[in-house]
Amino acid sequence: DARVTQTPRHKVTEMGQEVTMRCQPILGHNTVFWYRQTMMQGLELLAYFRNRAPLDDSGMPKDRFSAEMPDATLATLKIQPSEPRDSAVYFCASGLEGGQPQHFGDGTRLSIL
Amino acid sequence: QQQVKQSPQSLIVQKGGISIINCAYENTAFDYFPWYQQFPGKGPALLIAIRPDVSEKKEGRFTISFNKSAKQFSLHIMDSQPGDSATYFCAASGTGANNLFFGTGTRLTVIP
Numbered sequence: 001d002a003r004v005t006q007t008p009r010h011k012v013t014e015m016g017q018e019v020t021m022r023c024q025p026i027l028g029h030n031t032v033f034w035y036r037q038t039m040m041q042g043l044e045l046l047a048y049f050r051n052r053a054p055l056d057d058s059g060m061p062k063d064r065f066s067a068e069m070p071d072a073t074l075a076t077l078k079i080q081p082s083e084p085r086d087s088a089v090y091f092c093a094s095g096l097e098g099g100q101p102q103h104f105g106d107g108t109r110l111s112i113l
Numbered sequence: 114q115q116q117v118k119q120s121p122q123s124l125i126v127q128k129g130g131i132s133i134i135n136c137a138y139e140n141t142a143f144d145y146f147p148w149y150q151q152f153p154g155k156g157p158a159l160l161i162a163i164r165p166d167v168s169e170k171k172e173g174r175f176t177i178s179f180n181k182s183a184k185q186f187s188l189h190i191m192d193s194q195p196g197d198s199a200t201y202f203c204a205a206s207g208t209g210a211n212n213l214f215f216g217t218g219t220r221l222t223v224i225p
Binding site for chain 1: 145147149154155156157158159162202206211212213215216217218
């Protein structure tokens, strides 16, 4: 059963530290999305890629967040430096050409102290 | 600005009852309307989706009703079961676009 794999599942770190979250999209999917979920804002799109090229990262704070796809099997979301307000669950999703339907991973629960 | 508005925020239904969740949108360019189900500690999972060329789509106990003129769509869960207790999100996407705009979610509790 193909699925999106995210690591780590949980991360607790102190303010100012660098955080890297990883995502392995479903094999063959060429569109990858990063979302952030909080109680206050719900599900927000941070960025997405098609064929490893960033198409839209307007939802991402540029000064501290960066997203990359080093290869077709790995997407990364990095926060440097991290702040308490970055505490949230970060989801990766992948899809075929056109993006739909999107298949979500089980997320990385991030806590910044 | 919330592109997709969802209600109610929470819903309690007796086992065997009908659960109804409503969503509304403004952007007439939207042409894909999925519903996602999310259990605690898990990512959202696609439940059912509809495009505006039909007014209703049914899959098992789950039905989407779509009203293009009113720019509204709803999820109906028939014969609701305790296992349906989860958070449900509606979403919308436009032609040629990849990103989904999500509603704020409805926490459904089905009481045995």
